[in-house]
Amino acid sequence: xxxxxxxxxxxxxxxxxxxxxxxxxxxxxxxxxxxxxxxxxxxxxxxxxxxxxxxxxxxxxxxxxxxxxxxxxxxxxxxxxxxxxxxxxxxxxxxxxxxxxxxxxxxxxxxxxxxxxxxxxxxxxxxxxxxxxxxxxxxxxxxxxxxxxxxxxxxxxxxxxxxxxxxxxxxxxxxxxxxxxxxxxxxxxxxxxxxxxxxxxxxxxxxxxxxxxxxxxxxxxxxxxxxxxxxxxxxxxxxxxxxxxxxxxxxxxxxxxxxxxxxxxxxxxxxxxxxxxxxxxxxxxxxxxxxxxxxxxxxxxxxxxxxxxxxxxxxxxxxxxxxxxxxxxxxxxxxxxxxxxxxxxxxxxxxxxxxxxxxxxxxxxxxxxxxxxxxxxxxxxxxxxxxxxxxxxxxxxxxxxxxxxxxxxxxxxxxxxxxxxxxxxxxxxxxxxxxxxxxxxxxxxxxxxxxxxxxxxxxxxxxxxxxxxxxxxxxxxxxxxxxxxxxxxxxxxxxxxxxxxxxxxxxxxxxxxxxxxxxxxxxxxxxxxxxxxxxxxxxxxxxxxxxxxxxxxxxxxxxxxxxxxxxxxxxxxxxxxxxxxxxxxxxxxxxxxxxxxxxxxxxxxxxxxxxxxxxxxxxxxxxxxxxxxxxxxxxxxxxxxxxxxxxxxxxxxxxxxxxxxxxxxxxxxxxxxxxxxxxxxxxxxxxxxxxxxxxxxxxxxxxxxxxxxxxxxxxxxxxxxxxxxxxxxxxxxxxxxxxxxxxxxxxxxxxxxxxxxxxxxxxxxxxxxxxxxxxxxxxxxxxxxxxxxxxxxxxxxxxxxxxxxxxxxxxxxxxxxxxxxxxxxxxxxxxxxxxxxxxxxxxxxxxxxxxxxxxxxxxxxxxxxxxxxxxxxxxxxxxxxxxxxxx
DNA sequence: TATCCGACAGGTC
DNA sequence: GACCTGTCGGATA
Numbered sequence: 001x002x003x004x005x006x007x008x009x010x011x012x013x014x015x016x017x018x019x020x021x022x023x024x025x026x027x028x029x030x031x032x033x034x035x036x037x038x039x040x041x042x043x044x045x046x047x048x049x050x051x052x053x054x055x056x057x058x059x060x061x062x063x064x065x066x067x068x069x070x071x072x073x074x075x076x077x078x079x080x081x082x083x084x085x086x087x088x089x090x091x092x093x094x095x096x097x098x099x100x101x102x103x104x105x106x107x108x109x110x111x112x113x114x115x116x117x118x119x120x121x122x123x124x125x126x127x128x129x130x131x132x133x134x135x136x137x138x139x140x141x142x143x144x145x146x147x148x149x150x151x152x153x154x155x156x157x158x159x160x161x162x163x164x165x166x167x168x169x170x171x172x173x174x175x176x177x178x179x180x181x182x183x184x185x186x187x188x189x190x191x192x193x194x195x196x197x198x199x200x201x202x203x204x205x206x207x208x209x210x211x212x213x214x215x216x217x218x219x220x221x222x223x224x225x226x227x228x229x230x231x232x233x234x235x236x237x238x239x240x241x242x243x244x245x246x247x248x249x250x251x252x253x254x255x256x257x258x259x260x261x262x263x264x265x266x267x268x269x270x271x272x273x274x275x276x277x278x279x280x281x282x283x284x285x286x287x288x289x290x291x292x293x294x295x296x297x298x299x300x301x302x303x304x305x306x307x308x309x310x311x312x313x314x315x316x317x318x319x320x321x322x323x324x325x326x327x328x329x330x331x332x333x334x335x336x337x338x339x340x341x342x343x344x345x346x347x348x349x350x351x352x353x354x355x356x357x358x359x360x361x362x363x364x365x366x367x368x369x370x371x372x373x374x375x376x377x378x379x380x381x382x383x384x385x386x387x388x389x390x391x392x393x394x395x396x397x398x399x400x401x402x403x404x405x406x407x408x409x410x411x412x413x414x415x416x417x418x419x420x421x422x423x424x425x426x427x428x429x430x431x432x433x434x435x436x437x438x439x440x441x442x443x444x445x446x447x448x449x450x451x452x453x454x455x456x457x458x459x460x461x462x463x464x465x466x467x468x469x470x471x472x473x474x475x476x477x478x479x480x481x482x483x484x485x486x487x488x489x490x491x492x493x494x495x496x497x498x499x500x501x502x503x504x505x506x507x508x509x510x511x512x513x514x515x516x517x518x519x520x521x522x523x524x525x526x527x528x529x530x531x532x533x534x535x536x537x538x539x540x541x542x543x544x545x546x547x548x549x550x551x552x553x554x555x556x557x558x559x560x561x562x563x564x565x566x567x568x569x570x571x572x573x574x575x576x577x578x579x580x581x582x583x584x585x586x587x588x589x590x591x592x593x594x595x596x597x598x599x600x601x602x603x604x605x606x607x608x609x610x611x612x613x614x615x616x617x618x619x620x621x622x623x624x625x626x627x628x629x630x631x632x633x634x635x636x637x638x639x640x641x642x643x644x645x646x647x648x649x650x651x652x653x654x655x656x657x658x659x660x661x662x663x664x665x666x667x668x669x670x671x672x673x674x675x676x677x678x679x680x681x682x683x684x685x686x687x688x689x690x691x692x693x694x695x696x697x698x699x700x701x702x703x704x705x706x707x708x709x710x711x712x713x714x715x716x717x718x719x720x721x722x723x724x725x726x727x728x729x730x731x732x733x734x735x736x737x738x739x740x741x742x743x744x745x746x747x748x749x750x751x752x753x754x755x756x757x758x759x760x761x762x763x764x765x766x767x768x769x770x771x772x773x774x775x776x777x778x779x780x781x782x783x784x785x786x787x788x789x790x791x792x793x794x795x796x797x798x799x800x801x802x803x804x805x806x807x808x809x810x811x812x813x814x815x816x817x818x819x820x821x822x823x824x825x826x827x828x829x830x831x832x833x834x835x836x837x838x839x840x841x842x843x844x845x846x847x848x849x850x851x852x853x854x855x856x857x858x859x860x861x862x863x864x865x866x867x868x869x870x871x872x873x874x875x876x877x878x879x880x881x882x883x884x885x886x887x
Numbered sequence: 888t889a890t891c892c893g894a895c896a897g898g899t900c
Numbered sequence: 901g902a903c904c905t906g907t908c909g910g911a912t913a
Contacts, residue, residue: 036900060900061900061902061903299894300894469894470894471893471894472891472892472893472894473891473892473893473910473911473912474891474892474893474909474910474911474912475893475894475910476911492912492913495911495912495913496891496892496911496912496913498892498893523893523894525892525893529891529892530891530892531892555894562894563894563895564893564894564895564896565893565894565895567894608890608891610889610890620889620890621889621890621891624889624890624908624909625908625909626908626909626910627908629908657906657907657908658905658906658907659905659906659907662905662906700909700910701910702909702910702911703911704910704911704912705909705910716909717888717889717890719889729906730891730906731905731906731907732905732906733904733905733906734905735904735905751907751908752889752890752907752908752909753906753907753908782891782892784892784893784895784905784906785893785895785905787905787906789891789892791890791891791892792890792891793890793891794891888913889912889913890911890912890913891910891911892909892910892911893908893910895906895907896905896906896907896908897904897905897906897907898903898904898905898906899902899903899904899905900901900902900903900904
């Protein structure tokens, strides 16, 4: 909608609306869809209005509207702003009005509006975000980078077509060529060369058909590598001596077509390379070279924000604190400058070098602050140039092109910092000739000797950092499995560990006993569920400890498509008395110890086990179909078959996984005994499905699945028993206070997306449903991103519980039955509704509270106040029980 | 046989 | 396109 139109709408509404419909008319004026607004206006089920207060309107993410008779609109607004409803539903605007005045706040930008009601049309722009318009949209930091990367991708594609060779040497030559050209573009836009020198020369000196471009560029690159200027041909004399290794070896320059030449010139002429961030651009350009990675361009480069989360606690905060402490001590500041010049930074999975580049820039920035301070306190300062050298930066990268780009980007970063330095202090070292770049090695970090790349046996500190590759155990290549096997010294734990474990274990051995520490961005999987006991005891064995950590946060960067993973940051050092810091949602807490689950607590790891450490009955995972979507179907599909073939009735069973149980919409499955196979085969649509299962299982890459092709009429894993069952969701939303557990009639098949206890008492239902148990699941269980994951061998078999007296069991069973009875009070509501924290009925909540109190009594007489209390108790108990077992 | 996980996957607003 | 929440089957014991 046009802005003028919106303004007109708002003026119109003021004349024609009444108080009852004002908010709806206002939303319509900004182009909100009629259907949505009428759902907002409606009452009862399906309404968008989440407010429980009559007259008020709360539309998730959009608005909280409060009409009031009170005169103090401002107070009302503040009250609303801090309410739970607002923090939970995050309405973009809060509007309070008595129809004389109107007060509003934009909860995103914190802008406020306070105007007489009739003045609304003159302030209509305030609510434009409803229409998707932001007032001052910050320019996305990577726009220039993305444009440049796309242009380079185009050039790269054409060169590939014109130069089809695909051997490692030609690929390397092309990689080197691209990095040299990138340098030239950058150089001509940032003052290393004269303005536009490279582009103008190429345009003016070479033939339009591109035929002489290779020989021209070969000569030019040679000139850039020639110190003795007397040997330079006169037409290239404006180009300076560059060196630094970038142009030192001769590699063949690819052939150019007319089209390729024109794109090369466009790259130089149309893009402003001075706007490029070497840190991010490197990752973008790296993706260009790997055509398979184009779709996920830049997906795995670490954002500036996340890099800072590693760098600050790893070393920068300390340096800053040292600076602050000694602001008036010239001697100490000089020492600090010296100290900075001796630090080594090592990224053993450096990609195109963005961690190293940002670390470099941050150290230069701090150094400049110190210089500035020294200039202030010493009238005559004798400071020279920067002491920070690119040679303090080390990296290992498997990909040849990425490693070339890393070297190049470090030079670009150095030049950028030199420009800043010059601006501030009026002096700087010349960028040319280039000094040695970082020590970036092209190798597999998983097998390379890190100490040979970066020696950390000297007294100077080495900080290891980075974002190594993550890959779950089921998705690893044979080579990656081999890397893991070696990192785990042949121990079988390697088989279920994420690929990043290689870096964690190698880094642990590397820093152990030396003046080193490490900080990695990692998948959060290493701090949950089964993997905890594989990795962390090995880290502690090296005499190490976690000294800072960020709890789970969603991966994000500015790439078009983001990787789907939730991350943590772990900082590990040799054991020390210095403080430890835990970060969550940017809240920083100093703690006594950081547990491997990244909570405040001791270093206990809960180990996966197939034996139950309490007296509870067996819980098993549900039945797994591996059917290629043939044996499981919706109710309507089953009914269609039955309408035509009523004799198929005994072949079907009701089926539930987690989703079915929680939403209340069960599916059906073909559950065919061998004795029924003939009947099944006689029904064409069923026979067809059985054949399709056969095909699917034969086509699978997994040998075990192939084997099940022999029984295509059956589920691959059949744990079903025709008994009452307790169903426990295997993956469920962390937003719920409880994991909803169900009690099912016999005859329902539970799938492998849920777990089952057959023929169990209400007492067991009570235990599994309790706060005590869920606190355990939350803290030590695995997670899918941040969903709760319930795996029997991790959270059920390990749940520590004292022997329970019969009398207590009865009380728990009674309270458990009361929870079930309370659910029965809402027969038309799904579990989803009943357990949504926004809609959970108070009576059900009370029934759970009573159950929780009964379960608490199993552990101690005094009721637990918080989950933290519960966990401390459980961990102590777990330790006692498992130690007793060992003894 | 039985299992825990996923630089996710798939539906909804 | 952001938000919400759990499928499905591999790899390995």
